[in-house]
Every structure is written in structure tokens, then in C-alpha cells.
Amino acid sequence: xPTQPDPLDTPIFGGDLAQRGLALNAMCFSFNDAGxxxxxxxxxxGYCARYRLTPAQRNAVADRDILAMLAAGGNIYYLAKxxxxxxxxxxxxxxxxxxxxxxxxxQMMLDGGRRAA
Amino acid sequence: MSEIIGGLMTSHVPAIGGAxxxxxxxxxxxxxxFDGFGPVHDWLADAKPDVAIVFYNDHGLNFFLDKMPxxxxxxxxxxxxxxxxxxxxxxxxxxxxxxxxxxxxxTLVEREFDxxxxxxxxxxxxxxxxxxxxxxxxxSWPVRIVPxxxxxxxxxxxxxxxxxxxxxxxxxxxxxxxxxxxxxxxGTGGLSHQLEGKxxxxxxxxxxxxxxxxxxxxPDALTRHSAREVVELAxxxxxxxxxxxAARGAMGDAVREVSRNYHIPISNTAAATMVFATERxxx
Numbered sequence: 001x002p003t004q005p006d007p008l009d010t011p012i013f014g015g016d017l018a019q020r021g022l023a024l025n026a027m028c029f030s031f032n033d034a035g036x037x038x039x040x041x042x043x044x045x046g047y048c049a050r051y052r053l054t055p056a057q058r059n060a061v062a063d064r065d066i067l068a069m070l071a072a073g074g075n076i077y078y079l080a081k082x083x084x085x086x087x088x089x090x091x092x093x094x095x096x097x098x099x100x101x102x103x104x105x106x107q108m109m110l111d112g113g114r115r116a117a
Numbered sequence: 118m119s120e121i122i123g124g125l126m127t128s129h130v131p132a133i134g135g136a137x138x139x140x141x142x143x144x145x146x147x148x149x150x151f152d153g154f155g156p157v158h159d160w161l162a163d164a165k166p167d168v169a170i171v172f173y174n175d176h177g178l179n180f181f182l183d184k185m186p187x188x189x190x191x192x193x194x195x196x197x198x199x200x201x202x203x204x205x206x207x208x209x210x211x212x213x214x215x216x217x218x219x220x221x222x223x224t225l226v227e228r229e230f231d232x233x234x235x236x237x238x239x240x241x242x243x244x245x246x247x248x249x250x251x252x253x254x255x256x257s258w259p260v261r262i263v264p265x266x267x268x269x270x271x272x273x274x275x276x277x278x279x280x281x282x283x284x285x286x287x288x289x290x291x292x293x294x295x296x297x298x299x300x301x302x303x304g305t306g307g308l309s310h311q312l313e314g315k316x317x318x319x320x321x322x323x324x325x326x327x328x329x330x331x332x333x334x335x336p337d338a339l340t341r342h343s344a345r346e347v348v349e350l351a352x353x354x355x356x357x358x359x360x361x362x363a364a365r366g367a368m369g370d371a372v373r374e375v376s377r378n379y380h381i382p383i384s385n386t387a388a389a390t391m392v393f394a395t396e397r398x399x400x
Contacts (some may be wrong), residue, residue, distance in 0.1 A: 079313075090385055098315060112381050
């Protein structure tokens with residue numbers, strides 16, 4: 001298996017990240033409930049405090065910085081529920097993580113996706 | 118005696134649920150994917166299954182990461198979908214077959230697969246979308262289900278080898294079930310895709326082709342990689358191929374490929390659909 005120069009290239013969501021991310025992922029899990037989604041939108045600061053997000057997690061959410069959320073232990077299936085609150089889908093999230101526009105990301109997928117280096 | 122008739126493998130990208138709700142099947146973006154279901158509908162009309170065993174992975178609806186079973190078998194008479202938080206319509210409920218579930222659970226534990234047993238279980242889009250694709254516009258599902266959730270989310274994941282062995286043990290359970298049902302097997306998810314990180318958008322058509330070519334005649338070929346290697350080859354979520362591998366194991370030793378469809382992209386995913394018919398062993 002090739003070595004990975006950058007852990008954010010393909011994060012392996014195992015014990016370390018799972019433990020680090022529990023609070024953030026628990027908050028995202030709560031967004032399965034429409035009332036909770038509304039409560040987050042009404043008072044984001046208070047909602048994040050209730051779930052005891054770490055400072056790194058809180059900053060990442062405030063900045064809408066997906067890579068920082070991943071580094072803080074966020075799991076993409078759960079982060080997708082947070083992204084949904086802002087009306088973002090996984091293609092928007094793909095663009096946000098890779099520094100291209102959504103149109104460019106969509107076009108990359110239409111052209112066959114990102115291929116092995 | 119009951120009979121294992123074969124089954125279906127297909128991607129379960131949430132956006133497919135949105136396309137179905139919008140009736141986008143003929144839209145140029147979606148048509149190449151939905152066209153793969155003509156042969157599925159024909160096969161189902163002929164095969165007339167009564168029960169479906171479904172291998173899938175939960176995306177944070179029934180399970181949260183605080184308690185994450187590696188293998189979980191539903192043992193309920195009804196399974197419901199619910200709000201998953203990303204705006205999908207809530208899918209119709211499914212009838213279960215608790216007696217068959219318990220027979221499978223008994224057999225699996227006897228074979229030393231110490232599964233988690235779920236007498237209540239919400240099922241997410243990963244289970245529902247293949248049914249929406251298979252029986253479009255059905256008022257209620259024509260089959261009862263036994264859902265089997267595999268952890269493809271929180272590492273360490275079960276190995277491809279273990280998933281194939283799990284599927285084969287489920288197949289043994291089905292072969293020893295005294296009912297007279299026609300039983301199909303469904304594996305959902307994949308193929309190559311990665312949603313997170315700087316490699317988001319990763320697709321590997323060569324590995325996907327290897328999986329599709331090997332799955333029918335030589336599923337053991339897929340067990341030469343570890344789960345971590347599959348993540349590297351297929352992307353972080355492409356590891357959902359574990360569900361296909363388990364489903365293939367449950368279909369029996371010999372299968373015939375009935376249909377195959379492969380299309381890039383649906384959303385961020387190389388989308389694929391395959392039907393296999395189980396070959397009858399001469400008595």
C-alpha cells in the first residue's frame with residue numbers, strides 16, 4: 001500500500017479520529033431531527049456549546065471548514081447532515097475540500113472523477 | 118424447500134432518492150444509471166422473490182458511532198425509514214420476517230459470527246433506494262426483508278475475507294430454512310467513491326472492473342485485499358463493496374451474471390448495478 005503523505009488525503013476514520021470527533025459527530029447525529037436543525041440555525045453558538053464541541057471543532061464549524069472538521073474527528077457521513085442544514089450536498093462539500101468551484105468539481109466528476117496519481 | 122434465486126447489487130447514492138422524487142429518470146444526467154434497471158425489472162418479474170436478504174451499511178440513522186456493531190442483523194416484523202437529516206423523502210416501511218431473521222442469527226452464531234441482534238431497527242437510504250429502483254411506484258414492497266448491516270464507517274472494518282465468509286454462512290442458513298420462499302440477496306453501495314479529504318472525487322474504474330469481473334466466478338479474488346487496501350483502491354466510501362462481497366457469498370457457489378451497468382458519475386460515485394442468478398445444483 002502506498003504511503004500517505006497527507007492524512008487529509010484519505011482520512012482513516014478509526015479509533016483516534018472517532019474518539020477525537022465524538023462530540024462533533026454527536027451534534028451532527030442530532031440533526032436527523034428537524035427541530036434540532038432549526039434550533040442550530042436559531043442559536044448556533046448555544047447549540048454547539050450544548051454538545052461541548054472542542055475549540056477546534058467549534059472554530060471549524062464557525063468557519064464552515066470541512067478539512068478542519070475532518071482533522072477534529074468529524075466523520076463525513078455525519079458532517080453531511082451539518083452541510084445539509086446549509087443546503088450543501090456532497091458535491092459542494094467536495095469542492096470546498098479541494099479548493100475548486102462547485103462547477104469545476106462537478107465537471108471533474110463528469111470527466112471521470114479524480115484518478116490515481 | 119425455500120430457494121436462493123440470486124439477487125442484485127447496486128449503488129445507493131442518496132441523490133438517487135432525490136432523482137426518483139423529482140422523476141428525473143429520463144434526464145440526460147440520470148438516464149445512463151436508471152437504464153441499468155430495465156434488466157433488473159425483467160429479472161424480478163420472472164424470479165418473483167418473496168424475501169430479500171439485504172447487506173448494507175447504516176449512515177448514522179439507526180446506529181451512532183458510540184455503539185457501532187461490526188455485523189448487525191435485524192429481527193423485526195417491520196422496519197421503518199426516518200429523517201436522515203439531508204432532505205431526502207422518508208421511504209415506505211418494509212415488512213420483516215422475524216422467524217427467518219432468528220434462524221439466520223442462530224445459524225450465524227453457531228458458525229461463530231457473533232452478530233448484534235436488532236429487534237428494532239431503522240433502515241436508511243442505503244437499504245431503501247435499491248427497492249425504490251427495483252420496484253418503482255410500488256404501493257408496498259412485494260418482498261419481506263432481513264436487513265444485515267455491515268460497519269463500513271468506523272475502522273477497524275471487517276475484512277473482505279470475513280464479509281465473504283459471513284455471506285456464505287447466511288447462505289447456509291437460507292439453505293437450511295424449511296420455508297418455501299423464493300429468496301433473493303441484495304448488496305448495496307459502491308462502487309469507487311470518496312467524499313472526504315483532498316482526494317474527494319476519487320474514482321478507480323480499473324478496480325471497479327476487477328470487482329465486477331471477479332464477483333460472479335471468483336469472489337475469493339476480492340478477499341486478497343485488506344479493508345484498508347480497499348479504501349486505498351476504491352476510496353473511503355468505495356469500501357462499501359464489502360456489502361456486495363457478503364451478498365455474493367450468500368448467493369451460493371455458482372451464479373450466472375444476468376446484467377451489468379456501470380456509469381460515472383452519479384454525484385461523486387462510480388455507480389453500478391449487477392444482477393446474478395444462482396445456478397441450481399442438480400439433485
